[in-house]
Amino acid sequence: xxxxNLVRSLPLAGLVLLISSGSFANPLTPGTxxxxxxxxxxxxxxxxxxxxxxxxxxxxxxxxxxxxxxxxTSAVYRNAGGTLDFYYQFANSAASMDAVARITTVSFxxxxxxVGYRTTDIDGAAGVGGINFVAGAQAPxxxxxxxxxxxxxxxxxxxxxxxxxxxxxxSNILVIKTNAVNYTTGxxxxxxxxxxxxxxxxxxxxxxxxxxxxxGLSLVGLALVRRKK
Numbered sequence: 001x002x003x004x005n006l007v008r009s010l011p012l013a014g015l016v017l018l019i020s021s022g023s024f025a026n027p028l029t030p031g032t033x034x035x036x037x038x039x040x041x042x043x044x045x046x047x048x049x050x051x052x053x054x055x056x057x058x059x060x061x062x063x064x065x066x067x068x069x070x071x072x073t074s075a076v077y078r079n080a081g082g083t084l085d086f087y088y089q090f091a092n093s094a095a096s097m098d099a100v101a102r103i104t105t106v107s108f109x110x111x112x113x114x115v116g117y118r119t120t121d122i123d124g125a126a127g128v129g130g131i132n133f134v135a136g137a138q139a140p141x142x143x144x145x146x147x148x149x150x151x152x153x154x155x156x157x158x159x160x161x162x163x164x165x166x167x168x169x170x171s172n173i174l175v176i177k178t179n180a181v182n183y184t185t186g187x188x189x190x191x192x193x194x195x196x197x198x199x200x201x202x203x204x205x206x207x208x209x210x211x212x213x214x215x216g217l218s219l220v221g222l223a224l225v226r227r228k229k
Contacts, residue, residue, distance in 0.1 A: 028115050030149030035142030045143055046116030048175050052123075053077040053085060056183070057201060058131030065194035068096035068167070072190060074200035075131050076183050084180045086201055087122075088154075089133050090190055091170040098192055099164035103174065104153035105188040108145070111178045111203045113152060115143040118173040136172040138165045152176055164192065178203050 026046055028034060033041040058075030070092040077085045092100055121135050140154040141163060154174050156164045165171050186202025189195055 026114050028113050028143065028145045028152065030145050031147040033142055033144035034115070035140065035155075041142050041144070045140060046114065048116050048118050048177075049120070052087075053079040055123075055128040055131070056084075058129050059200065060131060061198045061200075063090075063190050063196045063198060065196050067098035067194045068100060068190075068192065069093045070096065070100075070190075072188060072198045072200070073131060073133060074188060074198075075129075075133070076201045082181050084178055084183055084203065086176045086178065086183075086203075087118075087133060088174040088176075088188060088200065089136060089171055090165055091134075092165045092167055094168035096167040098194075099156075099166040099169075100190055100192045101157040101164045102153060102155050102191040103140075103171070103188065104151055104191065105176070105200060105202070106152075106186055107150040107202050108152050108176065108178065109148060109150035110205060111149075111180050113145065114177040115145075115152060115154075116175050116177075117154075117171075118175055122173065133173050134170060136170040138163070138169050139172045140174065180204065182206055 026034070034043045035041055035045045037044060054077060056076045056078055058073070060071055060073045063070050063072050070090055073089045073091075075087045077087065079085060086105070088103060088105060090100060090103060117139055119135060119139070121133060123132050138156060140156055142155045144153050144155070145151070156171070180203030182204040183201050184204035186200050188198050188200040190198065
C-alpha cells in the first residue's frame with residue numbers, strides 16, 4: 001500500500017517543476033550574459049526586492065589567499081511555490097592587498113536561472129540560522145552563464161578598478177533564482193589574480209517521474225519474487 005501511494009505521488013514532482021519553469025521573466029540561458037549594456041552583453045541585471053522565502057541552509061566561510069581575504073556568505077531559500085533561490089555575498093577584508101573582480105558558482109546544469117542582486121538587507125541585524133546578509137555597496141556589472149549551463153558568474157570589473165569589490169567593501173547580495181526544488185553542496189569561486197574555491201550550495205536534480213516509476217515497478221517485482229519464494 002505504501003509503495004502504491006509513493007508511485008502515485010511521484011508525478012507531482014514533475015508537475016511542480018513544470019509549473020515553476022514558467023515563472024522566469026528573464027532567464028539566463030547557457031552561453032549568454034547580461035548587464036553591461038553593450039551589443040555583446042545587452043540589458044541590465046535584475047534588482048530583486050521580493051520578500052525572501054523560507055531559509056533552508058546557510059554558511060559563512062573565511063577566504064584567505066596571497067592577495068586578498070574576506071568572508072563569503074551563501075544560503076538557500078525556498079519560495080512559496082517550492083522553488084529555490086541561491087544567495088551569495090562577499091565581504092573583502094580591509095587588510096586585503098587586492099580587489100575582487102569576479103565570483104562564479106557551480107553547478108546549475110539543467111536548471112532554469114534568473115540572475116540579479118539585492119541592495120537591501122533581507123534577514124535583519126540578527127540574521128537567520130546564524131547567517132546575516134547586509135545591504136552591501138558594490139553591485140555586479142554583468143552576469144554570465146557558461147555554454148554548458150553549469151557555471152554562473154558575476155563580474156565586478158565593469159570599467160575601472162573602483163567597480164571591483166575593493167578592500168573594505170562588501171558586494172550586494174547576489175541572487176540566482178532557479179526552478180530547482182532540492183539542493184546539494186556546490187562550489188563558489190572568488191577570483192582576482194588568486195582563486196579561492198569555497199563549498200556552498202547548488203541545485204540538486206530529482207529523478208524524473210518515469211524513472212521513479214520504473215524503479216517502483218522494479219521494487220514491486222522484487223517483492224513478488226520474494227513472496228513466491
